[in-house]
Amino acid sequence: MDAADTTSPRLAAALRDGARTLDAAGVPDPMVDVELLAGHVLGVGRGAVQAAALRGDPLPAEDGAALAALVARRARREPLEHLTGTAPFRHLELAVGPGVFVPRPETEVVAQLAIDALAAVPMPRPRAVDLGTGSGAIALAMATEVPNAEVWAVERSPEAYAWTQRNAARYGGANAHLVLGDLADALPELDGTVDVVASNPPYVPDDAIPRDPEVRLFDPPQALYGGADGLDVVRVLSRVGLRLARPGGVIVIEHGEWQGAPIRDVLTGDGWRAAATHPDLTLRDRATTAIRP
Template sequence: MPETLSPPPSPALVSDLVRDTARRFAAAGVPDAQVDAELLVAHVLETSRGGVQAAAVRGDRMPDTAATALAPLVDRRCQREPLQHLTGVAPFRSLELAVGPGVFVPRPETEMVAQLAIDALRAVASDSPIAVDLGTGSGAIALAMATEVPHARVFAAENSVDAFIWTKHNVARVGADNLTLAFADLAVAFPELDGTVSVVASNPPYVPDDAIPRDPEVRLYDPPAALYGGPDGLDAVRRLSEVGLRLAHPGGTIVIEHGEWQGAAIREILTADGWRSAATHQDLTLRDRATVAVRP
């Protein structure tokens, strides 16, 4: 009698893979393990997080090719490689930005920094106000201003070769015709704009040199040049204050992202340099996140 062969195993349920992935992430200390599990499964399925949730409810099974692609990505995320490096993209406001090794991954808290810059730009009584993003990295703040205030002229500067590659890619990807990108150090960027800029924005390096970021995603994968800002973390802020005074016209605004304990020190720096009405704003977690001031 011929041997009876067992049927091949059925592909795993999407719901099971999401659950198992979230369990592994939680054990590895990944924040928001369930969210990351759903997003990573969505990536290999080429769908959205909502699409994964719907597939789980329906009892869909994972295609073999997708399950095979998922396994090494889960291993890498358990090593705390940023999710955005695995998917290749980072959401930022209405944008989806390409990111990877060599460029700082934009964080949700920077979205409110962009909002402060956008609000100041929209308030300018001009048909073509000018904004500058210094140390633009992935281009997040600059592209948010350019796309959400389309009548503005936006200029962005980045001086890291590795980051600049990503910036160029994102500018082309978004297709913001009103954005001009330059490979330049923030200290000397855009001398042709001196005295004409309405908004100077920046998310500079602000971690003190001897501080160790808690999250491995930051400590191990973000470029050091985008993190560390001197003994007190404020070296770049001091340069920004001086450069902002050069670039901004009277009444122009400077917007600087910083750490939650640095607001008072940055207000002192800006005020001592001659900026007026320095004020610190909180992000959605009620942490001091950005300081704004006005050029006299």
């Protein structure tokens, strides 16, 4: 090792320093985040970062400065996904940033329910709609995992829709159709023909301000808040779903862990049948399904 290598900063030390900074800022998984940020700077995966740290690899000054800047932003609780520009969702790496809701792991379970229902349709070209698609997470999961399906993704926010378009350009095939518009009156041309209606709507009650700064300060408010009880958009979804779905069609709605019972009541009251609430991987009730009569 030459003199320059001897005096170069080490990646392992930068990771430790960054983790201490993030821990002091209250970031839940500081070492995980700093390793992911280092991987973003270096253009490698987290495993390669860990291996390089174990080897005692140096960290070039330019990369060290870039990592320090990202750590400072993360310490201000800017979402990790905004800093890296991507959010993993099932087999997808979705582009995300300001103006769009960052998809969460629990939504992968919602997508699975929709995909299972769509794959079970005994027709060559089943139809699905994702209402309030945001980044396109649920819609693109359905379109790519059930490639014989036709999938429509509806989003009313121009800022979020720009991210939908970006992700559809990467992952969407001819079977993915994007619509800029309000879910309340979307797709009248599909009335009575849709097999699966899916949505991750805003469902946080207006006075239930999220504790996490990443959510409270950076997720778009229109993607979070759903009225006094959080169910204003769910009520609209129920009626729109009845309009869009064919008899036997399925609706899949993500929600908060305490909202299963009132959402089943909304769906049943509107005429849906067999309303059922499903847990996510942490065994919290996070999705409700029903069948159109």
